Amino acid sequence: xxxxxxxxxxxxxxxxxxxxxxxxxxxxxxxxxxxxxxxxxxxxxxxxxxxxxxxxxxxxxxxxxxxxxxxxxxxxxxxxxxxxxxxxxxxxxxxxxxxxxxxxxxxxxxxxxxxxxxxxxxxxxxxxxxxxxxxxxxxxxxxxxxxxxxxxxxxxxxxxxxxxxxxxxxxxxxxxxxxxxxxxxxxxxxxxxxxxxxxxxxxxxxxxxxxxxxxxxxxxxxxxxxxxxxxxxxxxxxxxxxxxxxxxxxxxxxxxxxxxxxxxxxxxxxxxxxxxxxxxxxxxxxxxxxxxxxxxxxxxxxxxxxxxxxxxxxxxxxxxxxxx
Numbered sequence: 001x002x003x004x005x006x007x008x009x010x011x012x013x014x015x016x017x018x019x020x021x022x023x024x025x026x027x028x029x030x031x032x033x034x035x036x037x038x039x040x041x042x043x044x045x046x047x048x049x050x051x052x053x054x055x056x057x058x059x060x061x062x063x064x065x066x067x068x069x070x071x072x073x074x075x076x077x078x079x080x081x082x083x084x085x086x087x088x089x090x091x092x093x094x095x096x097x098x099x100x101x102x103x104x105x106x107x108x109x110x111x112x113x114x115x116x117x118x119x120x121x122x123x124x125x126x127x128x129x130x131x132x133x134x135x136x137x138x139x140x141x142x143x144x145x146x147x148x149x150x151x152x153x154x155x156x157x158x159x160x161x162x163x164x165x166x167x168x169x170x171x172x173x174x175x176x177x178x179x180x181x182x183x184x185x186x187x188x189x190x191x192x193x194x195x196x197x198x199x200x201x202x203x204x205x206x207x208x209x210x211x212x213x214x215x216x217x218x219x220x221x222x223x224x225x226x227x228x229x230x231x232x233x234x235x236x237x238x239x240x241x242x243x244x245x246x247x248x249x250x251x252x253x254x255x256x257x258x259x260x261x262x263x264x265x266x267x268x269x270x271x272x273x274x275x276x277x278x279x280x281x282x283x284x285x286x287x288x289x290x291x292x293x294x295x296x297x298x299x300x301x302x303x304x305x306x307x308x309x310x311x312x313x314x315x316x317x318x319x320x321x322x323x324x
Contacts, residue, residue: 005055009062065298103323147297152221204289
């Protein structure tokens with residue numbers, strides 16, 4: 001009987017080195033069904049096949065972009081009807097934000113071993129629910145795209161800068177992120193402009209339904225349904241009664257950035273009111289701006305004044321947490 005279905009994207013960053021070991025691991029176990037795709041466009045066909053073996057857990061082996069594509073197809077394709085299996089995510093790719101939120105860190109093989117241990121126990125102790133972000137509007141496909149972490153304004157520019165300027169240097173991920181952070185500080189904090197630095201943030205307008213609109217230039221715009229981010233920081237911004245979409249914006253002003261950085265180092269960013277730092281939760285968020293980029297789990301979209309990006313939550317989706 002198949003207990004675990006593993007969906008792998010060989011083109012994700014971590015799989016370049018790890019996939020041979022993962023293949024060997026799966027070949028030694030009859031209760032794992034391993035399906036590899038050559039492109040994310042094949043994920044729908046993959047899930048249709050996986051649904052036929054009726055696994056207890058669906059494991060996604062790829063970066064955040066692969067996870068986003070799989071979650072989108074899982075939701076819209078309805079290959080499992082109204083009872084999709086819990087989703088687990090191996091720590092792979094460049095950032096692993098979704099895997100981190102689900103307690104999967106470090107070696108993907110060890111995470112897979114942990115999943116195989118859990119599947120033989122009471123799964124209910126490890127099932128957690130997360131709403132997904134549904135993105136519709138400018139730049140999106142005919143159907144809404146789903147994900148769990150959206151970065152916009154200066155944060156999106158920094159992600160694109162790291163992707164196009166730093167990653168091609170072939171440096172370790174940690175060092176690449178460190179260099180990106182330095183570049184962001186030089187550009188945003190000190191206002192230094194240069195071709196080798198990230199661009200300055202563009203003006204945008206962000207509105208949370210029933211809570212008003214905020215306009216300005218922001219060094220950071222983040223919308224997420226995750227509970228943990230990098231450095232094990234939490235995203236509990238307030239009562240979930242106001243909505244599952246968690247919004248954080250930091251204005252691009254030197255003093256505001258320094259205060260926000262200092263507060264985040266001590267885990268107080270969501271506890272101490274700071275001028276220029278906007279925290280909110282809601283059921284619908286609209287982002288408007290002139291060619292202002294947003295990135296949802298690795299996929300790029302562009303907000304336009306005439307066609308705003310609209311974010312809404314989905315119904316809760318079951319995930320498998322690897323935390324003890």
